[in-house]
Amino acid sequence: MNIKAIILIFLCLISTVAVANETAYPNGEARTDNCRGVYDIARGTMEARQAGVSASELIESAERNFQAPWLDLVKSIILDAYENPLFSTSDQKERFISEFANSAYVYCMKS
Known part of the structure; x- marks a missing residue:
């Protein structure tokens, strides 16, 4: 997958979160929705990281698309993603991508 495709995927993921409802509801729906957005961002970020996209490209993209x-x-x-190593095999990459995204989701739900 080339860098432009990865960045496009990342932008699609983050654009869905940018419109997330930040109002807290007693039943926790907003938290779950927002944390799902955090999961998607973390997953897309680590996918880009493992594909070799530079941190500066992702930061610039985030600055254009988020407030x-x-x-x-x-x-x-x-x-956080760029403090972690690149992995060489597809299995290692996928395992670490999932772990990174799940950690972000769990942290969000506990917050």
């Missing part, structure tokens, strides 16, 4: 408070969160996810 506070989402922008700060997305930048944090991007920076």
